[in-house]
Amino acid sequence: MAQDFTLHTHTNIFDGKNSAQEMIDAAKAHGMRTIGISNHFIVHPIIPTTASYAAATRGGYAKMYMDNFDGAIAEFQAHYDELRQMAEKESIQILCGMEVDFFDSADWHRGFERALKVLKPDYVIGSGHFIEYNGTLCNIHDMANAAPDESDKMLNEYWEKIQRIAKSGLFHWLAHLDLPKKRGLGRDDKWIDAESRAVRAIAESKSRIEINAKGFTLPISEAYPSPRILKMVADADIPVLISDDAHAVDQVCRNFDDAERLAVQYGIKNRIKLQNLLDF
Ligand SMILES: [Zn+2]
Ligand SMILES: [Zn+2]
Numbered sequence: 001m002a003q004d005f006t007l008h009t010h011t012n013i014f015d016g017k018n019s020a021q022e023m024i025d026a027a028k029a030h031g032m033r034t035i036g037i038s039n040h041f042i043v044h045p046i047i048p049t050t051a052s053y054a055a056a057t058r059g060g061y062a063k064m065y066m067d068n069f070d071g072a073i074a075e076f077q078a079h080y081d082e083l084r085q086m087a088e089k090e091s092i093q094i095l096c097g098m099e100v101d102f103f104d105s106a107d108w109h110r111g112f113e114r115a116l117k118v119l120k121p122d123y124v125i126g127s128g129h130f131i132e133y134n135g136t137l138c139n140i141h142d143m144a145n146a147a148p149d150e151s152d153k154m155l156n157e158y159w160e161k162i163q164r165i166a167k168s169g170l171f172h173w174l175a176h177l178d179l180p181k182k183r184g185l186g187r188d189d190k191w192i193d194a195e196s197r198a199v200r201a202i203a204e205s206k207s208r209i210e211i212n213a214k215g216f217t218l219p220i221s222e223a224y225p226s227p228r229i230l231k232m233v234a235d236a237d238i239p240v241l242i243s244d245d246a247h248a249v250d251q252v253c254r255n256f257d258d259a260e261r262l263a264v265q266y267g268i269k270n271r272i273k274l275q276n277l278l279d280f
Contacts, residue, residue, distance in 0.1 A: 002260050005274050006253055007036035007097055008125060008175065008210060008243035013079055014039045014064035015056075017248035020083055026252035028092050034274060037083060038097035038125055040064045043072045043111060050137045052130075069111035076119050095122040095278075099175060102126050102165045112170070122278060125210075126171030128179065131157045144183035155186050159194035163201035172280050173208040173241060173272070177225045187226075195229055203236035208272055211263060213255035214245035230266040241272040 009023050010016035016023070020037055027035035047053055047065045056065050066072040080096045087094040098121050100112070116124070130137045133154055138146075143154040158180055165174055178195070180186045186195075202209060212224040225233065233240060242259040246252045263271070 002271075003242050003256060004032055005034035005036070005093075006030075006032050006244055006246070006256075007034070007095065007123065007241070007277075008038050008099065008212070009035065009246045009252065010039055010099075011037055011079075013075070015059070015061045015247060020079075020086065022249050023246065023252060024086065024090060024092060024094060026246075026249040030253040032092060032253065034093040034095060036095035036097040036123065037079075038099045038123075039076075039079065040101070040129075041072060041076065041098040041115070041124075042066065042101040042129070043069050043108070044101070044103055044130070044137060045107075047137060050130075050139075051142060052137070052139050069115060073115050073118050076115070080119055080121075097121055097123045097125060099125045099127050100171065101129050102161070102168060102170070103130075103132065104161075104164050104168070123172040123280075124170065125173060125175050126165040126168070126207075127175040128158060128161045128165055131161055133157055140180045140183045140185065143180055143185055151185065155180055155191070156194060158186075159191070159198050162198040166198070166202040166205045166207040169205060169207075171207065172277055173210055173239075174202065175210055175243070176212040176214075176245065177209055178229055179224065181224065181226060192228065196232055199229065199232040199236055199238070202233075203238050208239040208241070208277075209233060210241050210243040211259045212243050212245050213259040214243070214251065227262075227266060230262065230268065234267040234269070237270050239270045239272045239276075240268050241277070 006027055011020045024035055043066045045067050048067050053065050056062050083096050130139050143151050242256055244251055244254050
């Protein structure tokens with residue numbers, strides 16, 4: 001296996017299925033030298049009013065959608081304390097990460113800067129699970145359920161948001177670039193321009209991306225990012241790492257070999273080394 005670290009993983013304090021210890025043991029079993037735990041850090045004042053919040057509450061995941069930074073910081077502090085204690089005993093390197101939903105308001109920036117100062121994560125992943133749209137927050141399921149013209153507007157905003165996440169310069173890398181494809185959105189060639197603008201913003205801001213192996217269901221055209229984006233990423237020489245986005249032990253390092261083959265197939269030569277990533 002070409003990559004001996006896995007950094008995009010989730011545990012059962014939020015929407016994962018297994019404990020940190022179980023995820024760590026799984027990574028060790030796969031011969032990883034490093035595992036990072038990157039639970040969701042999603043803070044927005046109106047999140048409790050959204051459709052996804054109701055669904056998250058039913059699923060028992062309400063804790064991962066926070067309407068204030070103090071609450072989110074307190075959750076992560078307890079979580080990181082536990083991880084840092086484990087790290088002292090373990091033979092594998094354990095890192096404290098977070099998968100952050102980026103929101104572009106002054107309040108959000110202030111809150112997030114405070115979170116970084118207090119929590120001192122080893123790395124932060126930038127994600128766009130939500131867009132701000134018509135005074136509310138929408139996720140990819142809301143996009144998929146909207147009327148077609150509305151859905152197109154949302155998807156357009158999604159790609160604009162990816163540009164803003166990259167340009168913010170806050171993140172070690174961007175997660176699952178074309179996430180809406182998970183709900184069948186954005187496959188049409190008419191989205192190539194929006195994708196290429198996003199890829200250009202990523203390259204210009206010296207950001208990096210992941211191949212998210214969790215999305216793999218053969219055929220390979222189902223991967224995130226899709227082959228047409230991977231070609232753009234290769235042409236722009238954007239640095240890439242492989243993520244499993246594991247939410248359970250059986251997903252740790254899953255499809256890493258397929259992701260590796262895909263990277264080679266699409267000419268991606270710029271692979272992120274762990275040390276360079278952490279020095280960022
Ligand atoms: Zn995600
Ligand atoms: Zn994730």
